[in-house]
Structures are given as structure tokens and as C-alpha cells.
Amino acid sequence: MGKKTRITNNIRTLRFMASEMTQAELAKRIGMTRQTIIAIEQERYSPSLEAAFQIAHALNTPLEEVFQFADDTSAAKD
Template identity: 50%
Template sequence: MENHVRTRRAALGLTQAELAERLGVSRQTVISIERGRFDPSLPLAFRLSALLGASIEELFVPADHDVRTDPR
């Protein structure tokens, strides 16, 4: 999943360590999220959203972001 966590974190002047501490996770978790190697749980995504001042939809873009409606 593509994400904009790194960009948003940097714009706010936060280090990975500072963000990790505020989230209650390891710095390695933040690194993994930023690199797209780890998709956060929904509760963690909500905490990221609140701390970074952006909606979940703004932070995370699904790999297949061409959302289609059910043709029924």
C-alpha cells in the first residue's frame, strides 16, 4: 500500500523516533510503514491520522486505488 506518512511526518518536523514514541511503537515500525513494508492496523492508522493531522484516506492509498462499484 502506498502511503504519505514520511512526507507528512517530515512536513511537521518530526523524526521517526519522535513519531514512534508518540505512537507507542518502535522506530523500526515507523520505518516499515513509511517504506510500505508494513500496513498498520486500523487503530494504529487512526493514531497516525490524528498525530499527522491528515485523514486515513490522505495518508494511505491502496495499491489498486481504482475503486469500482458493484455492477449489480
């Protein structure tokens, strides 16, 4: 069985760089719960594409600087 791929993020760092925005403030701006933001930050939950764009917009940061695709596959296909 292959390894799972994960979406990693820099939300916590970016929140602090954005005037120390709280999880609750970010959640309110994008219409989510604080618990959902916590789960995304802790990489226990991957947001939908729409939610990812909303988070990036709220943090005034390009999507690819907020989220990264961590490809854990060990062998490249030819």
C-alpha cells in the first residue's frame, strides 16, 4: 500500500504575521468554526479548495504560500 499524501500549511505563522489574528477571527472572516481552523492548522483536516482560497484571501497571502502539497511517494514513475 502506498503512503498517503498530505496537505501541509503555514496558517499559524501567517495568522501571527497578520497582526496576531486569532483562530476565532480567521474563522469568523471565512464563515467557519474555530474548531475547523484548529483541525486544519493541526493537519488533521484538509480544507475544500474553496475554503483554502478563502483562508489565503483572509490572510492576504497567495494560496501556495499558505498550503503545500507534501508528496510522500518514494519512487517516481517512468
